[in-house]
Amino acid sequence: MEYEAVIGLEIHVELNCATKMFCDCPNSAGADPNTNTCPICLWFPGAIPRFSEEALEKAALTAMGLNCIIQERSAFDQKVYYYPDLPKGYQLSQAHLPLARNGWLDITAENGETKRLRIHKIHMEEDVAKLVHEIEGRTPISLVDFNRAGVPLVEIVTEPDMRSPHDAMEFIRVLRTQIRYIGTAECSMEAGTMRVDANISLRPKGSELLNTKVEVKNMNSIRHLGDAIAYEINRQTASLHAGDPIVLHTRLWDPEKSITVAMRGKFEGPCIPDPSVPHIVVTEDWKKKIQARLPEMPGAKAERFCRQYGLNREESLMVSGERELSEYFEAVVKQKVSPRTAVHWIFSQLAPALKEHEQRFNDTAVNPERFAGLLILLENNEINAKVVRKVIDLLFESDQTPADIIDQQGFRQVSDVDQIEAMIRDILAANPSAVNDYKSGVEKALGFLMGRAMQALKGKGNPQIIREILIRKLDA
Amino acid sequence: MQTDLFTFFNPSEPCAEQGGPLQGKSFTIQPNMSVCDWPTEAGSPALKKFVAIEDATVIERLKKAGAYLVGSTCMSELGFGLAGDTTGKVIAGGLSDMALMMDMMGEVRIAAARERVFGFKPTNGIISRFGLIGLVPSMECFGVLAKDPTLIAAAMGVMTGQDERDFSMDETEPPSFDLTDSEKLSIRTMGIIRECVDVLEDTVMSKFKTDLEKLKTWGFSIKELSLPDFDLFRTIHQCIGSVEASSSCGKYDGVRYGHRCHQAKNWNDMYLKSRAESFGTLIKSYLFQGAYFQFQNYDAFENAGRIRARLAGDIHQLFAECDVLTFPTGNGHTADPKTSNQVSDIYDELALTLPANVLGIPAVQIPAFSADGEIDPGLQLMGPRFSDARLLATACRLSRSVEGGR
Structure with a gap:
């Protein structure tokens, strides 16, 4: 049986806001570990998250640039799970009432035609802390850096409209271009400011089924995304041919070996409405104001x-x-x-x-x-x-105007026809064999003579005029 | 005395500056309220040796108004229930003029009723929660106990109002706590809910009836109303409260503060052991219930949210027929601090106070309707949102009537 792949992407994009999402700590990479922290993002007792307006504006601007509809009411939920990168046992995210829905991006499909890929929803969430595992040495240790905890993210969830690695890679390229245009994020998979997870399932070609999917994570470039999807399609196809069922789970892309490796069963923690962050209600006026900040898109x-x-x-x-x-x-x-x-x-x-x-x-x-x-x-x-x-090159080295530079360097080109004619006369006289070659149809001879003429004028001759005169004289 | 009643006794000098509305008044806090450099363990090893790094907004405001801190009372683990709580005794014993206490299901009112003093829970969202180490954010708030209800009103006037450190506050202008306009703040009709009266213990019932008779003689009319779903308040509180508590306690991992186990195989083991060693049996049961709804029965939690909204609508309709609702404060159950290790014991004891927390409406506990030696479950008034000043004005009026009648 012939199968077709059904692919959907979940993309986390770090917004380039000045502060974190729920406190005033700077959102800047590269600071010393645990210096961009405060009682709120360390979740000390008694602290209350304070939602950043800039995060909302940038998230909304991003969603608008991806042709989404901003929802009048959205709200934060607690995505509950316990892990050392999450110091309060839940991540603030929007599960039930996302910020935006129903967007799309156009890509160029493999056949050269434009293909519209739909975006299911875009929601806001806070990033978690970064874990650093030091496994060398006598006792392996894990360190937690809270600088990233609370950094504003948007998660973009597509519809399962992609059918090939090409579609997915193109989608990410177009998405990256769009978001960089909007200016709300850097979108670097290599630097981790954009993280792409792919959900892949197979179905008999022509059917409309949505079969059990497998999630693949840990691709840190667009090429790896394509490779991981291609690998996963092959792996699942082989499984189906062998009669093995596909089980819902998460796999990690191993860039060294270019394979995906089973990581864990897909975990969906509960999402509980958060009682402390107020609901976000936006007005038409506000949306218009944000929309006005959107640049002309590519x-x-x-x-x-x-x-x-x-x-x-x-x-x-x-x-x-x-x-x-x-x-x-x-x-x-x-x-x-x-x-x-x-x-x-x-x-x-x-x-x-x-x-x-x-x-x-x-x-x-x-x-x-x-x-x-x-x-x-x-x-x-x-x-x-x-x-x-x-x-x-010289423009990089001084702040002179181009005209000053060429005058100073004597770069102004020689367009004086009389001067060029005299010079060419000399060259033709000095190179009779090349002239003969040209006349007997050896095209290369013209190039040789051009070169000689340019050399004689120290590269400043107007090539068009030289060429015209040269041909006129040779053909005479 | 002090060592029994306080976890931290550190009376400051009365503020020298004159003229603040609370000039010279003393107050206590619970150890789940942040005062800079004070131990703030919230009655739990989960916060062992935790010292607050800044003042809660309310404490800052009370100090600024001239009030001075006496110390931090004893409290139940994380404020769930009243086991070991000494706040009421501190007020009854005259060790402080007023006491701040967290009210998440009626603790302030029950603690006040036990000691026959006044206890007030304001409308949720009019007082900043910044610096409160809470458990159930959507239901809890700072409450105040005092012998003098006018002092409670004065403190409320100081504590309420917007705070940029708590974005979860209600955006509406908080009510005025000026009680001088007695005409505007007077009430005539008190509603009683039939389905509540039906389940009262006999002794509480007879006391409540006597109280109602007194109220009638003082000119209030009593109106019997019906709320068929009254018994759902408790279920809703337990479902939503346990879920929020479970989330709130996620941060107690022993990594950044609090108790950390001594030996562990790996991080997961460390978390499990630290948490297992930190929490007491009672709070653990509550957190387990919350985790059950989160992980196993989310539908029930969602339903609870819907029912909560419906109950708010039902109560709103009742308030069209009366100015305030009245209940006994206690219902005859007292969870024995030594033996009460079941969540249901706590809910039994606070069954008549928790509706105000489910709905975020204000409620006041009024003592001294009874002669000495009599059982006094206390009388409770609940009003619509922002009727805080009316409740306190009524409390003052009743307190005068009681004294006048003696």
């Missing part, structure tokens, strides 16, 4: 870029993929640089240079004005492409 932006700037689909997807990049691009184009020139030079030269200098589009010294200035010189034929590369 899908809409890509469409606009096609329309407004004449980019092709691939280019506009690339440019709109990151918010900072897209804003940089538009700022450059605003300086009257042709959009395609901007796209070309941003991707081919600026992006790698930024990476090398460890700068970002929104804070680089090569701001859109300076970069556009350089490209305008190129478009006006005052410099050639080779020089552009050199000047980009």
